[in-house]
Amino acid sequence: xxxxxxxxxxxxxxxxxxxxxxxxxxxxxxxxxxxxxxxxxxxxxxxxxxxxxxxxxxxxxxxxxxxxxxxxxxxxxxxxxxxxxxxxxxxxxxxxxxxxxxxxxxxxxxxxxxxxxxxxxxx
Amino acid sequence: xxxxxxxxxxxxxxxxxxxxxxxxxxxxxxxxxxxxxxxxxxxxxxxxxxxxxxxxxxxxxxxxxxxxxxxxxxxxxxxxxxxxxxxxxxxxxxxxxxxxxxxxxxxxxxx
Numbered sequence: 001x002x003x004x005x006x007x008x009x010x011x012x013x014x015x016x017x018x019x020x021x022x023x024x025x026x027x028x029x030x031x032x033x034x035x036x037x038x039x040x041x042x043x044x045x046x047x048x049x050x051x052x053x054x055x056x057x058x059x060x061x062x063x064x065x066x067x068x069x070x071x072x073x074x075x076x077x078x079x080x081x082x083x084x085x086x087x088x089x090x091x092x093x094x095x096x097x098x099x100x101x102x103x104x105x106x107x108x109x110x111x112x113x114x115x116x117x118x119x120x121x122x123x
Numbered sequence: 124x125x126x127x128x129x130x131x132x133x134x135x136x137x138x139x140x141x142x143x144x145x146x147x148x149x150x151x152x153x154x155x156x157x158x159x160x161x162x163x164x165x166x167x168x169x170x171x172x173x174x175x176x177x178x179x180x181x182x183x184x185x186x187x188x189x190x191x192x193x194x195x196x197x198x199x200x201x202x203x204x205x206x207x208x209x210x211x212x213x214x215x216x217x218x219x220x221x222x223x224x225x226x227x228x229x230x231x232x233x234x
Contacts, residue, residue: 046125046212046225046226046227046228047161047169047212047214047225047228048225049222049223049224049225052223060222061222062222063220063221063222096168096169101174102157102174102175105156105216106155106156106157106216107157107175108157108216108223109157109159109171109174109175109214110159110161110169110171110214111171111174111180113168113169113170114168115167115168116168
């Protein structure tokens with residue numbers, strides 16, 4: 001059974017860099033059939049796609065966050081990571097990592113999710 | 124403000140049928156992009172409920188069904204059960220935004 005687990009600091013100060021890692025177990029991140037992504041959910045609000053990465057390193061980012069986001073992959077550790085620069089209180093959210101199935105954009109969906117990790121930005 | 128519009132809340136009694144709509148536009152659902160649905164029990168991660176407009180992953184009861192027409196999609200739940208009380212989100216792709224988008228979510232209350 002595929003499992004994803006987020007890890008990283010839960011409390012940041014404004015202007016700091018958010019860094020999270022997703023560890024994939026029960027399957028290979030190097031599979032040619034999937035992308036891997038980050039999605040966040042502010043408290044009491046809806047879901048927002050942040051970005052996705054392929055095992056080769058190819059990335060897609062939400063245009064609204066693109067200037068501050070970097071997603072990378074480490075196939076040797078079966079992990080992928082998220083960095084979000086210059087955080088503000090508006091970046092306070094539960095951050096989920098997920099597997100994206102459906103290689104074609106027209107069909108893509110997220111079928112396996114991590115449990116999520118709350119990141120709070122506060123001075 | 125999401126480009127996919129869902130009603131904030133719906134409710135129904137046990138055993139009843141409810142539907143949740145997801146209204147998009149010409150740059151997402153209307154452009155032919157598939158619609159997918161997720162169920163989120165408060166405090167837990169979203170769970171894939173319907174993919175590719177109408178398909179259920181293994182383990183999802185057939186009480187859940189999806190449909191798509193034009194610029195909208197719907198999730199139907201029949202034989203409502205107390206355990207169905209959760210938030211439901213639709214998801215698709217929007218080419219004008221160049222990214223995957225979610226609806227604002229619908230809270231289902233089982234009366």
